[in-house]
């Protein structure tokens with residue numbers, strides 16, 4: 316994947332569906348299981364198969380609207396004929412809002428697209444290893460394996476921080492290592508940090524060539 320990919324085209328080519336977390340029974344159910352993870356519904360994005368669930372602060376968009384985003388104007392014109400102008404107009408408005416929201420969260424959208432590709436390559440193996448394999452390794456090595464590529468991409472292309480940092484307003488912000496540790500219980504912090512440092516050095520030197 317290249318940074319700045321056409322989100323609508325990827326959505327269409329891969330049959331991706333976007334849905335707001337509070338509007339999907341699956342994510343509502345997971346939130347109950349993960350009651351100890353703060354921000355699951357409000358901050359985190361979750362991809363299952365080809366469905367990307369975005370935080371509940373995102374725009375209100377019905378199931379299936381993603382395809383409208385993908386097809387853009389032509390589909391909206393066809394819908395106007397089918398649904399009549401007022402209804403199609405409302406729907407087009409929501410689609411525009413979703414498209415703008417996705418564009419504004421491009422870094423994380425592309426992170427989630429990595430998981431769509433993982434799912435396409437590995438199918439059920441991806442899902443099972445992601446969810447169930449803290450056992451018997453104590454740490455969830457496979458989750459670390461899947462997440463590190465997606466986070467590395469954000470570090471290299473969107474300047475996401477490896478370590479905790481302080482923003483211009485003096486707020487403490489979590490780096491990737493802290494996010495992985497607190498929310499995904501992946502792998503020992505020092506090992507994760509070492510892996511990202513090494514991987515980013517490698518990326519940089521490869522670019523420098």
Ligand SMILES: [Zn+2]
Nearest residue numbers: 426430462465
């Ligand atoms: Zn991820």
